Amino acid sequence: MIRPYYSIVILGSGIAGLAAAKSLSGKGLDILVIDENTHIGGQLLRGTTGYISLAAAMVSGFDPVKTRGVQLIRHLKNARDIHWLNRARVAGIFKDRQLLVHVDDMPGQPGRCIEIRAGKLILATGARERYLPFPGWTLPGVLSLGAAQILLKSHGTLPARNVLVAGSSPLMAAVASQLITGQGNIAGIVDENTLSDMRGFLPLAVHHWPKLLQGGAYIALLILNRVRHFRGFRVVEASGKEQFESAVIARHDRKGRIMPGTEIRVPAGALAIGHGFVPNIEPGIQAGCRAEYHRDLGGWIMAVNTTQDHTLFETSLKNIYAVGELTGIGGAHRSYIQGRLCGLSILAALEKYPRGRQHQRFRAAMASLKRENRCQNEYAFFLNRFSRVPDMAYDQIPDPTLICRCENITMGTIRKRIGQGFDTAAALKKAARCGMGRCQGRICGPVIFDVVSALTRAEPESVGFPTSRAPIGNLAIRSLLIPPDHTRNK
Amino acid sequence: MCKMPEQIGDSPGTSPRQQGQQVIIRVDGRNISAREGETVHAALTAAGIYRLRRLPDGSARGVFCGMGICYECLVTIDGVPFQRACMNRVRGQMEIQTRDNVCTGGDK
């Protein structure tokens, strides 16, 4: 049964949320972990059940964080002080951390809303993908790399028999290898980057050797399977009658400009795309937490304290914390460290740390995690620079391309409005309606921010701070009309 | 081929793909076999169904983000409209409608 108050509420059961729960569990606190998915573990630990090839098993074997995540779940799943609320999502964070939580009981039902107050609230909502739009990206069959990965990992379903993989994301290699494992055919990998863009990783290799091995294993797998790799290419158009049938890809120069005459048409049954990641900061923004812009950490991130031991990862609002990808896109290991650190810091603030000699060990553990966190930031910078699309690429988007998928707003409309002086994210939203639809700009918002930045060359703060209002995600009115009943849970 | 030693990341009481029972669901009046517990997205993809709705201008849309953010994959499930195919789990006898699923919103 869900209670109306928990001393700790963690949003997101990914690696960061799990790590925070691990630090806080067993200390006499009552912890609630809320996750929208059916499973615990977030995107990284999404059901890798069933039969997979030896090669893929080896690849994931190189990932120590994943192994640690599996252990965390096993360890925490039955902890008495942790309550798991899956298929639930926080639609709003209000004054004094009063949470409006939407719970889905049955498929195809509107669900119901409950209210829960959090003593301390840890945001660990992870990241979503970033996209570089092109004509035809709204066709059925064009899907995100994440969507393809979920089909493959959770359901063992191929997005199509023949899949084209494209973008600038580290997920491309993962999706490609999962396609091979699932005995699908890869029509090709259309890679924004060239091999020389990888050089930035070399100085980091000493500290991040598991990632090097993992990357190496992926590449070997692709070579072994003779996958066509178009490096320095970009999808310039997707076409098909009722669904995706083929893509035109073209080479681009160092600055990101398409080189005419290099176009190749590649037929496929599906096209999986992604251009890196954006932190899911909307819950924090809606709550009123401050954001800051850090280009090499994925754009707008949650501003958190990183110095005072008693308030590590606390946002600008007291008792609300943000960890993992929310403080910068940096991968699972960084998320783990931050979750652990945030939990320990809360223990320190609540004076729940051990006394005497044990106290020294507690301090030492914190100090070492803080060092590791700094080290992980270097990798984060590389990751974001690597997946970043050059500004010029936004200049190249043709006018008929839809930018806001929900409201059907084209690049042409956006260009026209910017030309009329509506040259901030907020002004553009009013003048062009972009970001006003069902997704509330969670897909097009980062794109529009980058488009405006690229076209106006203005500072991020002038282009505009991110905004978010309740509800986070659409909320069925019926779910709000059902009287709250805490006893019906579990 | 080998089986992974651990079943990772599934909360108590849910059924991953391999344990999901084979069930029949109806999509626009057509019978389709699916596994209980998998997402509607997965079931429809396995059946080769990509177009899930139309805009008033006639253009087709399907699953995009696959993780509940973009709201592109709205279908009618058991008579309840605007359900995300990527977030809803299959149950036996489920009725899914993608036809006549017109949502408004357009360039001004």
Place this chain on the structure above:
Amino acid sequence: MIRNQPHIVIIGGGVIGTSIAYHLALQNSRVTLIEQKDLAAGSSGACDGLVFMQSKKPGIHLSLAMKSLERFISLAEELPFDIEFRQTGGLVVIENNAEYKAMEKFASAQQEIGLDVRLLDTAQTLAREPLLSPHLAGATFSPLDARVNPIHLTLGLALAARKNHARIITHTRVLGIHTRNNRVTGIATTRGRFDADILVNAAGAMAGRVADMAGISMPIRPRRGQIAVTHADRPVLEHCLISAKYIAAKFDPALARDAGQGISMEQTENGNLLLGSTREFAGFDTANTLSGIKQIIRHTAGILPVLEQYQIIRTFAGLRPFTPDGLPLLGPVSSLSNFFMAAGHEGDGIALSPVTGLIMADLLLKGKTDICLDPFSPDRFTRNTAGTADV
């Protein structure tokens, strides 16, 4: 633009400020509009688009609204944005018999002065709007009522003003007001000084703060209105809707308790339903509250049960500029020469924006207006006339 014309500076890039700028620019005057954020960043971008006639008290308030309505029809043709002005007709929904009695009186008073208002019983109400709850006691209907897209209206007015050579300067905050010999000389802003022969305070809910800079006290208070937005859908609501609670209270003090509980509903051109609205004094806080959202949803779903099948995609809140007598402050201020107020419209800002621009332009350029502005004089509240000096 003629050099020796007075330079008019307007503070506030909302619907009132842009309307005044446009109407002044139409007559070739020298106009500069200063906005601290984006155009329509305040209440004009966070409100519904109702243009109600039958909610106005017969008298000066109603005649102002009627003149505004006339101007809307021509604006729809003139402005470079589709302002989505539609004369859909409006319903004032009546939820109980006490309200029905009060509305009976109100409607007959309106009919006496020739306003086209009809009192409907439940069946007649449902005949007009079949998806409304059968539990309603009835409604009053007027074919005059309309709706408009308030954001497009504001942006359209601004673009049209600019086309007629008004200067529109956004992202510029006013820091102070320069005066000499009890006369406005200019303003200090984050982008330096602007000389002004005439200064117009159209800062909406912020107008009190702007007046403070000139040492003038104006009783404008921010009153928060929260609104919820549903997903876009095919047409389900033809008319604009408000509830009788708020109007009935004016005629029957026994109903005053519920006056603040009224709702408003409209379906926009895009298909979204706008569900409003709370009326709260919460300072300058534009946050949405859980209780506010729940109150709106419960009340509107009671009146339009089909809402149960809808989803909320967004909420927002705007600060309506409240005045103690519910009338705006329009005109000069006796304590400071060349300082004009055009603010305090509370919930009528959108509806009254065309006429406000029209008469303020007349007032500033000709010194007289068709409509007697005495009831709107900002001096009607002014108690203190603090001395002003050059800053």
